[in-house]
Amino acid sequence: xxxxxxxxxxxxxxxxxxxxxxxxxxxxxxxxxxxxxxxxxxxxxxxxxxxxxxxxxxxxxxxxxxxxxxxxxxxxxxxxxxxxxxxxxxxxxxxxxxxxxxxxxxxxxxxxxxxxxxxxxxxxxxxxxxxxxxxxxxxxxxxxxxxxxxxxxxxxxxxxxxxxxxxxxxxxxxxxxxxxxxxxxxxxxxxxxxxxxxxxxxxxxxxxxxxxxxxxxxxxxxxxxxxxxxxxxxxxxxxxxxxxxxxxxxxxxxxxxxxxxxxxxxxxxxxxxxxxxxxxx
Amino acid sequence: xxxxxxxxxxxxxxxxxxxxxxxxxxxxxxxxxxxxxxxxxxxxxxxxxxxxxxxxxxxxxxxxxxxxxxxxxxxxxxxxxxxxxxxxxxxxxxxxxxxxxxxxxxxxxxxxxxxxxxxxxxxxxxxxxxxxxxxxxxxxxxxxxxxxxxxxxxxxxxxxxxxxxxxxxxxxxxxxxxxxxxxxxxxxxxxxxxxxxxxxxxxxxxxxxxxxxxxxxxxxxxxxxxxxxxxxxxxxxxxxxxxxxxxxxxxxxxxxxxxxxxxxxxxxxxxxxxxxxxxxxxxxxxxxxxxxxxxxxxxxxxxxxxxxxxxxxxxxxxxxxxxxxxxxxxxxxxxxxxxxxxxxxxxxxxxxxxxxxxxxxxxxxxxxxxxxxxxxxxxxxxxxxxxxxxxxxxxxxxxxxxxxxxxxxxxxxxxxxxxxxxxxxxxxxxxxxxxxxxxxxxxxxxxxxxxxxxxxxxxxxxxxxxxxxxxxxx
Numbered sequence: 210x211x212x213x214x215x216x217x218x219x220x221x222x223x224x225x226x227x228x229x230x231x232x233x234x235x236x237x238x239x240x241x242x243x244x245x246x247x248x249x250x251x252x253x254x255x256x257x258x259x260x261x262x263x264x265x266x267x268x269x270x271x272x273x274x275x276x277x278x279x280x281x282x283x284x285x286x287x288x289x290x291x292x293x294x295x296x297x298x299x300x301x302x303x304x305x306x307x308x309x310x311x312x313x314x315x316x317x318x319x320x321x322x323x324x325x326x327x328x329x330x331x332x333x334x335x336x337x338x339x340x341x342x343x344x345x346x347x348x349x350x351x352x353x354x355x356x357x358x359x360x361x362x363x364x365x366x367x368x369x370x371x372x373x374x375x376x377x378x379x380x381x382x383x384x385x386x387x388x389x390x391x392x393x394x395x396x397x398x399x400x401x402x403x404x405x406x407x408x409x410x411x412x413x414x415x416x417x418x419x420x421x422x423x424x425x426x427x428x429x430x431x432x433x434x435x436x437x438x439x440x441x442x443x444x445x446x447x448x449x450x451x452x453x454x455x456x457x458x459x460x461x462x463x464x465x466x467x468x469x470x471x472x473x474x475x476x477x478x479x480x481x482x483x484x485x486x487x488x489x490x
Numbered sequence: 491x492x493x494x495x496x497x498x499x500x501x502x503x504x505x506x507x508x509x510x511x512x513x514x515x516x517x518x519x520x521x522x523x524x525x526x527x528x529x530x531x532x533x534x535x536x537x538x539x540x541x542x543x544x545x546x547x548x549x550x551x552x553x554x555x556x557x558x559x560x561x562x563x564x565x566x567x568x569x570x571x572x573x574x575x576x577x578x579x580x581x582x583x584x585x586x587x588x589x590x591x592x593x594x595x596x597x598x599x600x601x602x603x604x605x606x607x608x609x610x611x612x613x614x615x616x617x618x619x620x621x622x623x624x625x626x627x628x629x630x631x632x633x634x635x636x637x638x639x640x641x642x643x644x645x646x647x648x649x650x651x652x653x654x655x656x657x658x659x660x661x662x663x664x665x666x667x668x669x670x671x672x673x674x675x676x677x678x679x680x681x682x683x684x685x686x687x688x689x690x691x692x693x694x695x696x697x698x699x700x701x702x703x704x705x706x707x708x709x710x711x712x713x714x715x716x717x718x719x720x721x722x723x724x725x726x727x728x729x730x731x732x733x734x735x736x737x738x739x740x741x742x743x744x745x746x747x748x749x750x751x752x753x754x755x756x757x758x759x760x761x762x763x764x765x766x767x768x769x770x771x772x773x774x775x776x777x778x779x780x781x782x783x784x785x786x787x788x789x790x791x792x793x794x795x796x797x798x799x800x801x802x803x804x805x806x807x808x809x810x811x812x813x814x815x816x817x818x819x820x821x822x823x824x825x826x827x828x829x830x831x832x833x834x835x836x837x838x839x840x841x842x843x844x845x846x847x848x849x850x851x852x853x854x855x856x857x858x859x860x861x862x863x864x865x866x867x868x869x870x871x872x873x874x875x876x877x878x879x880x881x882x883x884x885x886x887x888x889x890x891x892x893x894x895x896x897x898x899x900x901x902x903x904x905x906x907x908x909x910x911x912x913x914x915x916x917x918x919x920x921x922x923x924x925x926x927x928x929x930x931x932x933x934x935x936x937x938x939x940x941x942x943x944x945x946x947x948x949x950x951x952x953x954x955x956x957x958x959x960x961x962x963x964x
Contacts, residue, residue, distance in 0.1 A: 338938035443737025450732030453947045486930040
């Protein structure tokens with residue numbers, strides 16, 4: 210994604226800009242890759258995540274999962290709404306990274322839309338079941354756990370895969386397509402009361418890290434939305450079969466992220482728990 | 491214990507042919523290439539019938555028939571599809587005695603279970619989904635739900651006709667056509683169901699039944715013209731199917747194994763809990779994916795509960811599946827008996843203490859006495875692996891947190907049980923259990939309106955209820 214001018218305007222004679230270092234986002238912190246590797250993306254040195262970083266991110270996501278899922282749905286909605294506020298507040302920064310005003314608006318609106326689902330999805334996706342007997346029987350959705358996501362390009366695409374995963378109480382390990390946009394979004398998470406570990410973001414080559422996550426025994430679901438090569442997607446899906454992960458496959462054609470996503474991005478990452486209890490005096 | 495005179499159900503209500511072909515495009519047809527195999531009564535080892543083994547070409551013919559039928563079937567108004575399903579439900583009710591006896595003959599399960607559990611649920615399942623066929627737009631999966639196409643369905647031997655109903659009823663209601671492969675050891679009720687379809691005048695090709703062993707199932711799952719795969723069976727085979735389907739774009743739902751914890755707290759009513767434990771592990775000879783195969787009992791009541799459980803187990807009647815007094819029937823096959831026997835021997839070798847009531851087993855057929863192991867640790871194979879037989883592993887715990895930790899310490903996540911008088915504890919523990927079905931102060935309850943399916947390596951997708959439609963809608 211081309212950036213608008215990053216060089217300071219020459220008319221200011223003395224002050225040199227303080228540049229940002231783009232690192233990973235794991236467990237609420239911004240570490241460098243443990244491998245020490247970086248790569249150049251749009252003129253910035255960006256952390257090149259390794260297998261070990263991916264595993265660390267899963268540990269962080271697992272540690273955060275019970276607390277995040279156990280927070281009240283109202284609280285999760287509030288935190289996510291705060292994320293939308295913070296993205297809005299960083300318009301200029303995202304614009305400088307090449308995100309158009311329309312895309313930013315759509316991304317903020319999408320995030321607000323998902324934030325509102327936190328305390329509604331259980332009513333839409335669950336409820337009482339009229340069984341033929343004297344039983345109280347109720348089904349409720351629950352997060353599947355830790356979700357590994359290969360994110361598509363762009364801010365709207367990124368938001369469209371992270372928001373449905375976390376609003377439902379899952380925690381996520383995200384392999385980002387656009388490193389600067391993703392790490393800027395990580396800075397939003399870090400300043401929006403999103404508990405550390407709920408979203409973890411790795412930059413680098415997903416073809417290198419995704420296979421480790423696809424085969425990782427402590428990952429419950431795999432979202433392949435951002436995988437462009439059919440054969441790699443099939444390989445990752447096969448690896449995911451080893452622990453029977455839930456898999457969101459990449460679309461066969463181009464995805465219009467501005468369209469109404471429906472419930473599927475959330476329900477694909479939810480389990481249904483059904484509880485029975487006898488009725489009687 | 492009272493002595494009961496034998497009260498056998500008559501098997502004369504079932505008329506078996508010497509051999510059965512495949513049911514393809516509305517007609518029975520011998521396999522073109524796969525040959526035949528025999529299905530036996532596991533209680534007597536008597537051969538019941540010879541059945542066709544479908545090869546790749548046969549599976550291809552069946553899928554072709556389902557594909558040709560798909561267009562017209564999916565174009566039928568939902569209300570018309572519903573009426574076919576209502577007809578099927580009614581015919582099953584009318585023939586339920588015959589089908590119950592058939593199921594007990596081929597499977598080995600006690601007649602009181604096939605009569606009082608399997609068959610009523612089979613009919614109820616068709617009734618339930620019949621009613622959905624003309625209401626799909628209200629099911630919450632979008633305003634214009636479409637069927638997926640041809641469903642390839644592979645089912646196990648533990649509830650042959652019930653698993654068929656779980657697969658076929660929602661598929662047809664949603665406008666799909668199916669090719670179903672019943673288990674190798676229990677093919678007969680699916681073939682009788684084919685006759686039910688004929689009586690209902692279901693259009694040819696909408697339901698096709700291909701019998702055979704694992705390779706027949708593998709041909710079906712891998713067939714390029716199958717759009718949707720549904721499998722119930724072991725986690726091991728489920729993994730293999732998920733690998734096969736990867737990259738093809740086929741939709742997949744899996745209902746796999748389990749190692750359910752049945753948790754008894756110190757305030758539970760002991761007698762009710764004992765009934766629940768017995769039902770949890772000895773129902774259907776323990777051939778139940780959601781069986782309560784790990785008893786977690788709070789330490790302070792473990793002694794009292796186990797004494798009571800042993801007294802109750804001594805009253806269980808093991809024997810002739812067609813005897814209306816029988817509680818535990820025959821193990822479904824020699825292979826399954828060997829697996830149960832092997833894992834039980836390993837349980838003893840690893841240091842757990844084995845106990846069974848005095849129990850006379852018939853000389854012929856496949857039998858296993860109801861068995862419990864005490865002193866089981868979480869490392870023991872009998873606490874980790876699915877035995878799929880009448881074998882219970884007993885562990886203890888001191889605090890609710892320990893019970894939850896132990897209950898969730900398994901790659902499976904299909905079901906769980908909680909026994910306590912304290913409502914708030916039920917709700918708190920149910921929240922923390924990673925399992926798709928939680929029975930509180932009850933166990934092994936099933937209903938067409940109630941979604942069923944697992945977390946983690948117990949598979950994905952749900953069967954039953956509104957949720958069960960999702961697997962068959964695009």
